Amino acid sequence: MIRLAANLSMLFTEHDFLDRFQAAADAGFRGVEYLFPYAHAPEALASALRESGVEQVLFNMPPGDWQAGERGLASLPGREAEFRDGVIEALRYAEALGCPRLHAMAGRLPESADSDTLAAHRATYVENLRFAAAEAARLGREVLIEPINTRDMPGYFLSRQDQAMAVLEEVGADNLRLQFDFYHCQIMEGDLIRHLERQFSAIAHVQIAGVPERHEPNVGEVHYPAIFAQLERLGYAGWVGCEYRPAAGTREGLSWGRDYGLAG
Numbered sequence: 393m394i395r396l397a398a399n400l401s402m403l404f405t406e407h408d409f410l411d412r413f414q415a416a417a418d419a420g421f422r423g424v425e426y427l428f429p430y431a432h433a434p435e436a437l438a439s440a441l442r443e444s445g446v447e448q449v450l451f452n453m454p455p456g457d458w459q460a461g462e463r464g465l466a467s468l469p470g471r472e473a474e475f476r477d478g479v480i481e482a483l484r485y486a487e488a489l490g491c492p493r494l495h496a497m498a499g500r501l502p503e504s505a506d507s508d509t510l511a512a513h514r515a516t517y518v519e520n521l522r523f524a525a526a527e528a529a530r531l532g533r534e535v536l537i538e539p540i541n542t543r544d545m546p547g548y549f550l551s552r553q554d555q556a557m558a559v560l561e562e563v564g565a566d567n568l569r570l571q572f573d574f575y576h577c578q579i580m581e582g583d584l585i586r587h588l589e590r591q592f593s594a595i596a597h598v599q600i601a602g603v604p605e606r607h608e609p610n611v612g613e614v615h616y617p618a619i620f621a622q623l624e625r626l627g628y629a630g631w632v633g634c635e636y637r638p639a640a641g642t643r644e645g646l647s648w649g650r651d652y653g654l655a656g
């Protein structure tokens with residue numbers, strides 16, 4: 393069964409952040425995800441979850457200075473202490489929100505990156521992910537890594553599926569898993585169903601959006617009904633994060649999800 397989660401960083405932005413939980417529930421979503429919870433007290437978020445009856449399915453660890461263009465810390469040499477503090481802070485929120493999985497963003501390479509820079513990022517990434525996975529395991533949580541397309545995020549360290557699979561293997565932690573975002577994979581590599589099949593056992597969460605505009609999933613070059621059918625055939629039991637920017641209003645664009653329980 394396809395279970396849809398609303399990404400509250402992109403959907404329902406017509407509402408104040410804490411009101412988006414109820415708006416998502418009213419539209420038929422049973423789960424929510426978003427980039428970052430840290431601007432709000434965990435108690436306020438927990439009460440928004442409780443009152444709306446939706447589950448918190450995912451959020452991201454602190455990403456460094458987002459306004460300054462940072463996109464995660466996990467692979468950044470010299471920022472290990474900050475990354476590790478962020479892991480502890482994210483786990484504190486995960487406990488308060490009952491959230492089972494956390495995304496650790498990798499960060500960007502400098503423009504001048506050479507092979508030594510790449511090797512240093514890779515070594516830092518592996519060590520930091522080992523730390524994050526061990527801390528998360530003590531609390532029964534998962535840590536996810538997500539390849540992101542370098543057109544939207546130039547220089548992002550983790551951009552390809554085989555790179556992510558090699559990192560998962562090298563870290564070797566059962567609770568370190570893959571966040572498979574069909575939008576990013578289509579832009580970087582295509583061949584979505586074959587990637588899904590090959591990586592299925594590593595996948596803990598998937599996300600969708602239309603390509604190339606990142607609007608509703610029924611607009612653009614990806615045929616999501618075939619992907620949903622394949623997820624069902626494979627027995628996918630996780631959530632499908634709806635991480636797209638509505639072309640007009642959020643509610644106005646939900647008709648694509650009628651077959652999956654949305655009030656479009």
Ligand SMILES: O=C(O)[C@@H](O)C(=O)CO
Pocket residue numbers: 427452495497538540573576599635
């Ligand atoms: O795909 C994305 O953009 C997100 O899942 C994310 O976590 C980083 O922006």
Ligand SMILES: [Mg+2]
Pocket residue numbers: 538573599635
């Ligand atoms: Mg994503």
